[in-house]
Amino acid sequence: MSHASLSNPLALLNQALKEGRQIMIYGAGSQGRGLLRALRENGLDAVAFIDRNPDIQGKILSGIPVQGLSVLEPPEAKAELMVLVAAFFFEREVADYLEGIGFEQNKNFILYSTLKPRDYVVEIVDVCNLRCISCPRADRAPGRASNKMMDLETFKQVIAKIRREEPFVGNIQLYQWGEPTLNKQLPEMICHARENGILCSLSSNLNYVADFKALIEARPECLRLSASGTEANYEITHTGGKWKNFLANVETIGWLRREIHPEMKVELYYHRYKHSLGEQQQQFIADLCKRLDFEFHPVPAYIISLDDVLAYCEGTPLPPSAQEARKHLVIDLDEGLAYARQEADLECDSLRVIQVNADLSMSACMMFYNAENNTITDNYLEHSLPEIIEEREKVLFCERCKKQGMHRYCATYAKLSERIRY
The missing domain is CATH 3.20.20.70 (Aldolase class I)
Structure with missing residues (x-):
């Protein structure tokens, strides 16, 4: 997994939006919802959660839909999305998965611990x-x-x-x-x-x-x-x-x-x-x-x-x-x-x-x-x-x-x- 540093994650998010990319949050649990709240407090927003739990896929949480992992699979997803990983115990596994399908850390996905180093x-x-x-x-x-x-x-x-x-x-x-x-x-x-x-x-x-x-x-x-x-x-x-x-x-x-x-x-x-x-x-x-x-x-x-x-x-x-x-x-x-x-x-x-x-x-x-x-x-x-x-x-x-x-x-x-x- 990449360990690239990022001094200003908000600047990267704003740049992604200027490029027409959409923000999605991987993880619809407490960390994901809290991250969405923080985005909104900083004038940003996400278009969807991504979660592997089939029981919540298709639901609307905090005003945005929950989608499955399939949304990440199309080749164009890497150019169209900025994924924020909000998975406390599973951050490394999710990052490895994203890198395995061609996403790059601090380019088209950011770790929760980078945006929010402390809970x-x-x-x-x-x-x-x-x-x-x-x-x-x-x-x-x-x-x-x-x-x-x-x-x-x-x-x-x-x-x-x-x-x-x-x-x-x-x-x-x-x-x-x-x-x-x-x-x-x-x-x-x-x-x-x-x-x-x-x-x-x-x-x-x-x-x-x-x-x-x-x-x-x-x-x-x-x-x-x-x-x-x-x-x-x-x-x-x-x-x-x-x-x-x-x-x-x-x-x-x-x-x-x-x-x-x-x-x-x-x-x-x-x-x-x-x-x-x-x-x-x-x-x-x-x-x-x-x-x-x-x-x-x-x-x-x-x-x-x-x-x-x-x-x-x-x-x-x-x-x-x-x-x-x-x-x-x-x-x-x-x-x-x-x-x-x-x-x-x-x-x-x-x-x-x-x-x-x-x-x-x-x-x-x-x-x-x-x-x-x-x-x-x-x-x-x-x-x-x-x-x-x-x-x-x-x-x-x-x-x-x-x-x-x-x-x-x-x-x-x-x-x-x-x-x-x-």
Whole structure:
């Protein structure tokens, strides 16, 4: 893959438009929609998304159609298009594909990481209502400030700083380890971000009865849900959750979305454990998604805290809950690590993410839960972006992580998920 540099991507986009070429965005997920938002904030636009997911091809998202890969195949496409690649974990694969059909980087396609070198996670809640056994919250108190909620005024200051330092940021993620619907100011936060040109993505276990009407009226761009089986099986690994509550809230979200904000992207990630593999269970969830027009994503479950995985690689036993979760994994931890080590020469995707926690502290790595040795600063608002980047480069566990090949651990499971879907 070419590694050509590009000092002024906006100038290249404007030049492409002057030449009569059309801008298309490869990837219709949260990154793609955020990129479209950023283009529009900068006086540009795209004519279509390109996505390999057949379930969304032909749909209109954010005002433009979703097309399949066939639009790239005609010989004249290279002269007529400028493709912006918005695929977080799959940027290299997409770039290799484009170059394989004759496109050239920084001539007729630009990488997402060139236009937007950093993604932002703003953790507005530092608490969760479940204790899922694959998550570090099952065994520990919150990694930072117990029961901390970011308030609206603080959130506004965070958004202002992001806009000031990164004008091409068009979307942010409002979750990592917490349950965002627990924050009663969530709808106001989403509205404020949208008013400032930033779309918001959420994830929820839907086991808390929030004001879902106000939430959807705020127009979040994407809502990610998760399940790991049905009935009693769901409650094994969505520990502390209740299947009936989840199912009722899914139906509520489906109805409100249809009535209020049908363009909201809803993804239901179906975590594949040994107990959730039954054809009847998976078909029930797939049919539910089809009826409600949600995207169905069957994904292999894995132990998500890199604190625990790194300690395991260095000889420390997994915590009790993680040991229990491992018994249920379809792809065992050692197998997942072996896949990750095959990509050890690749860069770490998490280094592209700036994570601001609910107490304004900053995590060096979004995939490590504990605050110890993983805190860049105690106050994001008090440090410039160059200072933050400089401090992160001093974090010592990055080398330990790379030594084990773990920096590709999460990306590996994302790619395994794609194999299941396609």
